[in-house]
Amino acid sequence: MRLINVAAAQLGPIQKGDTRDAVVSRMLALMDGAKSRGADLIVYPELALTTFFPRWYVEETAEADRWFEKTMPNEATAPLFERARSYGMGMSFGYAELTEDGHHFNTSILVDQSGTIVGKYRKTHLPGHAEYSKERSFQHLEKRYFEPGDTGFKAWRTMGGIFGMCICNDRRWPETYRVLGLQGVEMVLIGYNTPAVNPLRDAEGPSERLFHNRLSVQAGAYQNSAWVVSVAKAGIEDGHHLIGGSLIVNPAGEIVAEAKTEGDELLVHGCDLDDTVFGKKTVFDFARHRRIEHYGLISEQTGVIAPE
Numbered sequence: 001m002r003l004i005n006v007a008a009a010q011l012g013p014i015q016k017g018d019t020r021d022a023v024v025s026r027m028l029a030l031m032d033g034a035k036s037r038g039a040d041l042i043v044y045p046e047l048a049l050t051t052f053f054p055r056w057y058v059e060e061t062a063e064a065d066r067w068f069e070k071t072m073p074n075e076a077t078a079p080l081f082e083r084a085r086s087y088g089m090g091m092s093f094g095y096a097e098l099t100e101d102g103h104h105f106n107t108s109i110l111v112d113q114s115g116t117i118v119g120k121y122r123k124t125h126l127p128g129h130a131e132y133s134k135e136r137s138f139q140h141l142e143k144r145y146f147e148p149g150d151t152g153f154k155a156w157r158t159m160g161g162i163f164g165m166c167i168c169n170d171r172r173w174p175e176t177y178r179v180l181g182l183q184g185v186e187m188v189l190i191g192y193n194t195p196a197v198n199p200l201r202d203a204e205g206p207s208e209r210l211f212h213n214r215l216s217v218q219a220g221a222y223q224n225s226a227w228v229v230s231v232a233k234a235g236i237e238d239g240h241h242l243i244g245g246s247l248i249v250n251p252a253g254e255i256v257a258e259a260k261t262e263g264d265e266l267l268v269h270g271c272d273l274d275d276t277v278f279g280k281k282t283v284f285d286f287a288r289h290r291r292i293e294h295y296g297l298i299s300e301q302t303g304v305i306a307p308e
């Protein structure tokens with residue numbers, strides 16, 4: 001048995017005017033709660049330190065730099081690193097990263113139980129659009145403020161297992177989990193900010209979005225025989241509704257814990273990393289069953305080319 005007690009730390013809404021310090025205080029309160037429930041690892045959502053700023057259009061993108069972190073850890077986040085280290089707790093959270101040479105990424109980090117950043121992932125699948133959109137009832141400007149990530153989907157051996165990360169929209173793409181699965185990933189950590197409605201299609205509302213969240217995460221877990229911990233920033237943020245529905249899913253694809261609120265909420269579950277072995281040695285024993293001679297299109301072609 002290789003037990004890791006994981007805390008999915010869902011955050012409720014963060015308003016435009018909220019300071020980093022106020023957010024970090026809430027994150028620390030969740031970490032204290034996780035400690036009292038014996039957590040070894042705490043997972044926070046995408047862009048955990050700020051409001052979901054890609055919903056706001058600014059003409060000069062440099063004005064959006066105030067939402068970005070130039071270093072990590074930094075003054076605002078140092079208390080998270082210190083407390084996690086003092087608790088011997090691993091940690092993962094997302095933030096907007098501005099690199100020294102001026103690149104902008106939607107990033108997540110994995111911090112081990114000694115407080116060292118052992119993994120960094122930059123979001124690959126950026127949804128939304130780059131210019132102001134009149135057709136939408138609200139903006140989703142990730143393509144304006146971020147570049148597609150340059151890290152790819154890497155897995156890291158740490159904390160007694162093999163861990164990978166992806167961010168929000170990445171969770172909807174089977175390629176994400178499979179690239180991690182091919183590195184033997186045992187636990188995938190995901191953070192998300194998912195608007196409760198589609199700005200182009202009124203019919204797609206909160207229950208459908210929660211369904212797609214479960215569907216994607218459960219499929220990714222099952223098809224790669226890995227634990228998946230998927231954590232929301234939720235609730236009414238700056239007047240805009242984000243779904244909750246944070247999940248911990250086992251390697252059989254079953255939900256073992258699910259958030260009930262749209263506020264700050266902790267899910268804690270003991271995950272045995274050895275539970276990944278059965279699926280990896282049977283139905284999803286990739287080395288025995290995959291037929292890569294038929295998968296070429298997946299990496300050769302981006303969009304659909306229908307038969308004549």
Ligand code: CDV
Pocket residue numbers: 046127128140167168169170172192193194195
């Ligand atoms: N932050 C995101 O990546 N959100 C997308 C929305 C735009 C659909 C998501 O996949 O949840």
